[in-house]
Amino acid sequence: MGIRMTSMIRRALGVLLAAWLIQSGAAPVLSIEPSTGGIGKGQSFSAGVVVRDASDLFAYQFDLAFDPALLEVTGVEEGGLLPAGGPTVFFPGIVDNQAGLISFVLGTLTDDLPGVSGDGDLARINFRARNATGIAGLSVLHITLLDSTLADIAFIPPEAAPVAVVPAPGTAPLVAAMLLVMGSMLRRRVSP
Amino acid sequence: MANAKQIPSHSWWRAALRRCLLLFTLTLASMAAADVPPLIQVMPLGDSLTAGYPLEPELSYRKKLRDDLALAGFQIDYVGAFAEDMAQPLQDLAHQGQVGATIGQIANDAAWQRFKPNLILLMAGTNDFRLVNASSGFGGLAGVASAGALGALVEKINSDYQSQGLSVDIFVSSIPPMGHATVSGGSTVLTTLQQFLTADGRSFDAASAGAGAVDAALFNAAFLDFLTRRRLTPDLAGIFRAADADGSAALSEAEYDAAIKLIGEFVLNKYIGDYNANVRALASSASNTHFVDAGSQLSLADYTDGTHPASQQGYDKLAPAWLAGLRAFFADAPHYWVDADGAWSNSDNWGIAPGGPGGAGEPTGGMVYLFQSDAINRTVTRDASTTPAQLLDLKIEATGSGNMTLASQADLSAVLLVAGVQGRGGVVQSGGTSTVPNFILGSEAGSEGVYHLAGTDSVLRAINEEIGFNGRGVFTQDGGVNDVLRQLILGFSAGGSGSYTLNQGDLSANEEYVGLNGSGVFTQTGGTHRVELKTATAGGGEGTLSIASEAGSTGIFNLQGGTLSAIRLYNHGTFDYRGGTLTTVQFFNYGLLRVRGSRQLNGDLFHYLNARIDLGEIFGAAPSRLDIAGAAEMEGGITVTLAPNAAPQPGDSVEIMTATHGISPLLDGQLRLPLLPGKLILRPSLADQGRALRITVDIVNCDDVGLVRSRIGRPGALAAGDVNQDGVVDVRDLAIIAKKLPAGVTCTF
Numbered sequence: 011m012g013i014r015m016t017s018m019i020r021r022a023l024g025v026l027l028a029a030w031l032i033q034s035g036a037a038p039v040l041s042i043e044p045s046t047g048g049i050g051k052g053q054s055f056s057a058g059v060v061v062r063d064a065s066d067l068f069a070y071q072f073d074l075a076f077d078p079a080l081l082e083v084t085g086v087e088e089g090g091l092l093p094a095g096g097p098t099v100f101f102p103g104i105v106d107n108q109a110g111l112i113s114f115v116l117g118t119l120t121d122d123l124p125g126v127s128g129d130g131d132l133a134r135i136n137f138r139a140r141n142a143t144g145i146a147g148l149s150v151l152h153i154t155l156l157d158s159t160l161a162d163i164a165f166i167p168p169e170a171a172p173v174a175v176v177p178a179p180g181t182a183p184l185v186a187a188m189l190l191v192m193g194s195m196l197r198r199r200v201s202p
Numbered sequence: 203m204a205n206a207k208q209i210p211s212h213s214w215w216r217a218a219l220r221r222c223l224l225l226f227t228l229t230l231a232s233m234a235a236a237d238v239p240p241l242i243q244v245m246p247l248g249d250s251l252t253a254g255y256p257l258e259p260e261l262s263y264r265k266k267l268r269d270d271l272a273l274a275g276f277q278i279d280y281v282g283a284f285a286e287d288m289a290q291p292l293q294d295l296a297h298q299g300q301v302g303a304t305i306g307q308i309a310n311d312a313a314w315q316r317f318k319p320n321l322i323l324l325m326a327g328t329n330d331f332r333l334v335n336a337s338s339g340f341g342g343l344a345g346v347a348s349a350g351a352l353g354a355l356v357e358k359i360n361s362d363y364q365s366q367g368l369s370v371d372i373f374v375s376s377i378p379p380m381g382h383a384t385v386s387g388g389s390t391v392l393t394t395l396q397q398f399l400t401a402d403g404r405s406f407d408a409a410s411a412g413a414g415a416v417d418a419a420l421f422n423a424a425f426l427d428f429l430t431r432r433r434l435t436p437d438l439a440g441i442f443r444a445a446d447a448d449g450s451a452a453l454s455e456a457e458y459d460a461a462i463k464l465i466g467e468f469v470l471n472k473y474i475g476d477y478n479a480n481v482r483a484l485a486s487s488a489s490n491t492h493f494v495d496a497g498s499q500l501s502l503a504d505y506t507d508g509t510h511p512a513s514q515q516g517y518d519k520l521a522p523a524w525l526a527g528l529r530a531f532f533a534d535a536p537h538y539w540v541d542a543d544g545a546w547s548n549s550d551n552w553g554i555a556p557g558g559p560g561g562a563g564e565p566t567g568g569m570v571y572l573f574q575s576d577a578i579n580r581t582v583t584r585d586a587s588t589t590p591a592q593l594l595d596l597k598i599e600a601t602g603s604g605n606m607t608l609a610s611q612a613d614l615s616a617v618l619l620v621a622g623v624q625g626r627g628g629v630v631q632s633g634g635t636s637t638v639p640n641f642i643l644g645s646e647a648g649s650e651g652v653y654h655l656a657g658t659d660s661v662l663r664a665i666n667e668e669i670g671f672n673g674r675g676v677f678t679q680d681g682g683v684n685d686v687l688r689q690l691i692l693g694f695s696a697g698g699s700g701s702y703t704l705n706q707g708d709l710s711a712n713e714e715y716v717g718l719n720g721s722g723v724f725t726q727t728g729g730t731h732r733v734e735l736k737t738a739t740a741g742g743g744e745g746t747l748s749i750a751s752e753a754g755s756t757g758i759f760n761l762q763g764g765t766l767s768a769i770r771l772y773n774h775g776t777f778d779y780r781g782g783t784l785t786t787v788q789f790f791n792y793g794l795l796r797v798r799g800s801r802q803l804n805g806d807l808f809h810y811l812n813a814r815i816d817l818g819e820i821f822g823a824a825p826s827r828l829d830i831a832g833a834a835e836m837e838g839g840i841t842v843t844l845a846p847n848a849a850p851q852p853g854d855s856v857e858i859m860t861a862t863h864g865i866s867p868l869l870d871g872q873l874r875l876p877l878l879p880g881k882l883i884l885r886p887s888l889a890d891q892g893r894a895l896r897i898t899v900d901i902v903n904c905d906d907v908g909l910v911r912s913r914i915g916r917p918g919a920l921a922a923g924d925v926n927q928d929g930v931v932d933v934r935d936l937a938i939i940a941k942k943l944p945a946g947v948t949c950t951f
Binding site: 067068070097099100104117118120121122147153156 | 911932934936938941942944948
């Protein structure tokens with residue numbers, strides 16, 4: 011009971027801190043935004059790693075973890091945010107479809123350019139659903155954001171994003187049911 | 203009544219004053235006496251032969267022995283109940299030789315209990331023989347000859363000392379022969395022997411069968427079988443001739459009586475001979491008993507009373523045997539320094555026990571201990587007056603707060619020298635040749651040994667030198683020659699730490715370890731230092747200098763001046779090269795080779811993976827570079843740094859390394875170059891047909907960025923592309939190099 015209370019207090023404080031950072035505009039917010047919440051087996055989709063409220067962003071790096079039993083990565087593309095600021099150098103990361111991990115997805119502006127500000131994609135990951143069904147979570151890990159002096163930028167990390175893999179396209183009822191289950195699972199995880 | 207009170211009062215005051223003055227005088231005397239160590243106390247123990255009877259004054263062997271010992275450099279103090287002069291204790295001839303004393307009486311008297319001498323000179327048994335009644339046979343003689351009583355006496359002496367936690371060395375001597383008195387006196391033994399020899403048909407009348415004379419045949423018939431049965435084989439023919447005063451080939455009654463006396467002397471001295479043999483055996487049975495053959499120095503010709511030398515010259519004949527025994531003992535006995543500061547050559551400064559009396563003589567052999575445990579700083583000086591010494595052990599040790607130092611200015615030889623056994627010890631050698639096959643500074647954990655070699659003519663020769671065996675060792679050479687036939691080791695054991703500073707002079711060794719299992723630091727600022735073939739070793743280590751040799755050890759060699767040469771140099775620690783010249787046939791670098799300034803290496807360099815060469819600053823006033831007269835096989839990393847305030851311009855270049863026989867192609871990430879300001883970058887290249895490693899200043903381009911990008915994700919301290927050298931190539935590295943791209947440059951990958 012005590013542990014549960016402590017966990018709840020911590021979570022509440024975290025929410026309050028995030029709310030304060032958002033309110034004050036002090037930190038950019040990262041998110042994972044899949045192009046769809048459900049996908050049929052063998053079908054492709056993409057997920058963007060998005061930053062909002064960026065300020066003087068010069069370079070970034072992250073890893074992305076996924077369920078290798080349900081998904082495989084088919085490509086990593088540079089997002090539009092950083093190139094808006096000038097010439098960039100992009101590295102699409104090291105993809106390991108066996109382990110379900112893309113490491114060192116990174117990009118940087120060049121020269122003495124100022125960093126970019128605002129909202130936009132850092133990178134877009136292309137997936138293909140494997141021949142299995144279930145709910146695949148996408149998580150971004152080991153995030154680094156650097157400003158134009160190459161100093162670290164504080165940020166709010168993204169929540170995991172679920173994607174349901176269903177037997178065939180157009181099985182809307184099944185997708186709806188799975189999303190309900192998924193929502194229930196997420197609620198349980200949010201409210202221990 | 204009133205007067206009676208006043209007088210005692212006045213008397214009390216004067217008495218108190220006298221007591222104070224006496225106490226003051228005694229205190230001064232004791233303080234003065236404390237400056238001079240007491241001498242070794244020797245007790246001459248025995249009977250009238252020890253006393254010197256019947257001469258006046260009674261000197262026996264004692265005076266000549268003491269004089270001869272003094273000439274040999276040994277000072278002793280005789281002690282005993284007789285002739286003790288308390289006013290001049292060091293000059294008297296005190297003794298414990300009691301006229302007429304048997305061994306049993308000597309044991310009962312136990313005079314050693316009163317005087318506690320360090321050494322006892324024991325000659326006893328003569329009176330035991332003199333008192334034997336042999337009228338009925340030789341059994342009594344055989345009993346004395348077994349030396350059982352003497353064995354019991356020695357045992358009692360030892361027991362008395364041991365019961366008090368003390369020890370003593372006992373010199374037991376043979377006793378002289380005895381004979382019939384020619385002037386006066388006589389002994390029970392000879393009188394009764396004569397009775398026994400003439401009994402049972404061996405009287406003159408019986409032997410002559412009434413003929414009034416005994417010829418040789420009759421003489422033999424009377425004694426040959428009789429003596430042979432008793433395993434006595436005197437020269438009867440010789441005795442017959444000696445007794446036949448008139449040469450008539452027949453013995454008159456008087457001549458027959460003389461012959462009997464000669465047979466009696468033979469019998470007695472045969473048993474004395476047995477006794478002396480048993481004394482010798484007794485002496486050899488324990489380490490603290492020593493045999494002295496003084497008795498055999500006298501013959502019957504020295505006597506008139508049959509027992510005692512008739513002149514002082516006769517007694518003096520005993521002294522050389524005692525002297526030989528004592529000299530051998532002093533030479534072999536461990537010598538302990540017992541004074542404060544002083545000369546090695548001063549006999550009084552040496553004792554045969556720690557803190558014991560002095561006077562044991564200048565040590566020239568055996569084991570020598572310079573020990574102290576108090577707060578006094580002591581220096582023992584071996585100067586030109588010192589007798590050359592060939593010692594077994596020389597140990598220098600201070601366990602108190604004071605220091606113990608040997609100032610060695612003269613030749614010295616010791617099989618083993620240890621400075622700092624468990625405490626601290628030091629040697630300052632400013633002259634002479636010290637030959638020390640085994641040399642240890644800082645033996646045990648917590649110990650410290652220090653050696654300072656100086657002076658142009660000083661020579662130290664050793665087979666092995668272990669500086670910091672399991673303690674701490676410090677060697678400083680400001681001159682002279684240190685010649686090590688086999689191994690010079692700094693930090694022998696895991697707990698040992700050793701340092702060697704060579705400022706001037708000559709050092710050569712067959713092998714050297716700077717940190718074998720422990721830690722070692724060698725600093726050379728001058729002088730000549732050679733690790734060369736002197737003795738072939740099974741492991742082929744001759745001529746090898748090893749730094750941080752074994753796993754877990756640490757070693758640093760600082761070369762700041764002078765010349766260093768070695769056939770092979772293995773560096774697993776740090777070799778800091780800032781000055782001097784270095785010549786090695788092969789330099790194997792597994793650790794850190796730090797170079798400052800422009801340095802030369804005469805020989806091949808093998809620079810292994812995971813090793814590092816730190817070449818120091820470039821583009822400064824005194825840029826570092828390494829010029830190798832040989833080949834350079836490069837696998838390990840090379841680092842350089844930018845000199846402070848350096849402002850390199852595009853096109854500037856510098857050679858950081860050359861090798862006359864070529865430099866192997868550099869591996870990816872091997873060369874770690876510093877970041878330059880602005881858009882500049884340093885590019886390495888092998889120039890001069892691979893004989894020079896050159897660094898050129900250039901402007902960053904897409905290839906530089908592409909190099910980092912292609913290494914993204916690689917870990918490792920020397921990973922190529924790890925621009926910020928944080929151990930991994932990531933966005934921080936790429937951002938750094940991308941930021942240096944000139945404006946408007948777009949790279950396509």
